[in-house]
Amino acid sequence: MDIIVLIKQTVDMDQIKLNDSNEAITENLPLKTDILSKNAIEAAVQLKEKYGGNVTGIIFGTEKATSSMKEAYAMGVDDGYIIKGYEKSDPLITSKVLSDKIKTIKNDLIILGNQSSDSYSGLLQGLLASKLNVSLLSNAIKIEINNGNVDVTTESENEDIIMESPLPAIISVAQEINEPRLPNVMKIMAAGRKNINIEDTDIKYGDDDKILSNKAPENKRKKIVYEDSKGIDEIAKILRVVK
């Protein structure tokens, strides 16, 4: 079972500060691994542990992505490629870069997150399934291999569906699928010494999309906060009106 796991590195969104005009200051923010990418890594490593094989991680990012790849190694990923040149969230471009790389690596299964934590696009799964012409199973909360097929429990809005598909396939995972492991110090040290393959791409971003603003949502709330018992009376008054 050879598995490719797609890992995104994002800025640490909890550290975003706003400037005087309420715009996000994104320069020099600490970076971290996308939440669902970690669930994807955990899912891939668990499958390897159960069925054998090799897990390859791919990040389309910048040279700073080595920290995320080392984290992936510590969690159990065997080989890693960082493709430099990522500038911004543009799923069509990301899928082109990733699929070009995926085509050069032998695989039975590709695992990624259902929606990444910064853009929430959720588009990569479909883009890649189309580019690579493989089956797509989405929002997985359980993955099992049976006689060369993969059975995936998909969580959707109204039901949980178990779907079967031949391999190779691409699977996007939901956060509920697992609890990503916290590697111990030995694993982290060993990961630090492992080789990471770093490559370039000559992909060009277009300018068909212009950002007019990127501000914190307007806050017009009244923010009347009571710290004493008077609050109960005031709030009860308001509740009586709306009820």
Added chain:
Amino acid sequence: MRCLVFSDNGDNAGEIISYFYKKMDIDVICNDSVIDYGADNVYKYSNGFSDNLSEYLLEMHNKNKYDYIILSSTNLGRQIAGIISDKLNEKCMPEIFSFEKNGKIVTKRFFYGGKTVLEEETGFKIFTISPGIFEAKKIDKKSNLTEAKLNSSKYKILNEKQKNASGNDITRAKIIVSIGRGLGSKENIEKIMPLVDALHGEIAGSRPVCLDYKWLPEDKQVGLSGKKVKPDLYIAVGISGQIQHLAGIRNAKTIIAINKDKNAPIFEECDYGIVGDLFSVVPELVEKLKK
């Protein structure tokens, strides 16, 4: 201007059609007969999967040359959006909650996990729309209803488990009492219900409450990855107000927060707040409401 809308959820389809009604001519592909919202044509399908639905959308688009393709950002909608974005080699703007057209198209969407709103001028033709953000409005005229003939799919369903959907849709509720981890246990919901009942409201919850602890059914989850609600009144009880939760309540008219930690971020995002123990504040409020 003509657009093709896809949704595998009748409610979401209704919201999207209502939002674009009179802005352009609308054809809809849906698994529900959404003929009351102002679309010209509704193509109703069954047994749709990501492969045969993508093929059908592309076929319709080739035939009718729509200006825009708009999909609801459901699990299936996002898969199809990605597939057709690749097949048409057209970029897709994901998760928008506003689409204005005066000359150029200007869209809005949350970014950085809900921390900011990106306002963009775009030449894109494909969009996904997060559910529950527009209001569906029925009109008098009915749409033409046609059965969509889909190719057979390569996917096979082995088993299907309906979720215990709890009936009342919180995206339509006028009054919501929403509980968070501060409640401590499932049993304590009993202590909140008198407030819910006194206000004739609906109960909802944060993600840990609905997903991790399952104190409430999953369809009661409010937030970025849950439902976006728009009640007249939202009362957050024992909810800290993390950014992913707030993304679900931006359209509430009035927000009241009850939390024992006066530094809880929810107090920055509420209209009225009480710093106090919910186990005493809630009963006192109920008592006062009875009078």
